[in-house]
Amino acid sequence: MSTLEEFTIEQSDRVLCVAAHPDDLEYGVSAAVAKWVEQGVDVTYLLLTTGEAGIQDKSPEETGPLRAQEQKRACAKVGVDDLRILDFSDGVLEYSTELRKKIVEVIRDVKPTVLVLTEWALEVPWGLNHADHRVAGLAAVDAVRDAGNKWLFTDLTDENGAQLDYWQVSTLLVSGSDRPTHQIEITGAPIEKGIESLREHRVYLENLGDHPDPSDLLRGMTELETDADEEQRYALAVRRFDL
Numbered sequence: 001m002s003t004l005e006e007f008t009i010e011q012s013d014r015v016l017c018v019a020a021h022p023d024d025l026e027y028g029v030s031a032a033v034a035k036w037v038e039q040g041v042d043v044t045y046l047l048l049t050t051g052e053a054g055i056q057d058k059s060p061e062e063t064g065p066l067r068a069q070e071q072k073r074a075c076a077k078v079g080v081d082d083l084r085i086l087d088f089s090d091g092v093l094e095y096s097t098e099l100r101k102k103i104v105e106v107i108r109d110v111k112p113t114v115l116v117l118t119e120w121a122l123e124v125p126w127g128l129n130h131a132d133h134r135v136a137g138l139a140a141v142d143a144v145r146d147a148g149n150k151w152l153f154t155d156l157t158d159e160n161g162a163q164l165d166y167w168q169v170s171t172l173l174v175s176g177s178d179r180p181t182h183q184i185e186i187t188g189a190p191i192e193k194g195i196e197s198l199r200e201h202r203v204y205l206e207n208l209g210d211h212p213d214p215s216d217l218l219r220g221m222t223e224l225e226t227d228a229d230e231e232q233r234y235a236l237a238v239r240r241f242d243l
């Protein structure tokens, strides 16, 4: 990967990462998250499903809680303690106003300045994108707009019954884009923590059978072009939108 302009997080930023399944954020995003957490930035993960249909040999009843546990351990590796998982159906996630509203509720509660999401295009650099990923990305983009509209979803309240105020996210970062504009360098501790976080999806990855080693995979996905005499460096590529 050639070097792009570095995206720099501010100490005052607050980050919300949205994805369809447990493990979706562990293909590079979690390494960037590890770096941000180390800088003192609060990060929340929002998963739209528990990925309960993700393991062929196990029932959804068994898989859902197992994958939620694996995600919790993955979060711990990169310092994320605010993990929220919604109960939409894995594999058949549908784009709906209800889905957007649930995402809006979390955006208005967390009040992120930066929202990280996964690519929603059908074609992605590694092939054809999963149906749930397409829905999750698109719904998250639309929910960002909804969250900033004071006339939408006015019945959303916090746990004390107070209305959740509208909230405008400032920056969108799309991971997995074929047209990245920025990078987040993750050389050193961040990529090591990112690899550990992917390894925590142990049962899920074992079941996939042919999944490459997390270290080889993540390094391969994020390695920057460097001179032969230079230490290898790594970066997560993202497409940035300022709102």
Ligand SMILES: [Zn+2]
Pocket (backbone or CB within 6 Å): 020, 021, 023, 024, 130, 133
């Ligand atoms: Zn997924």
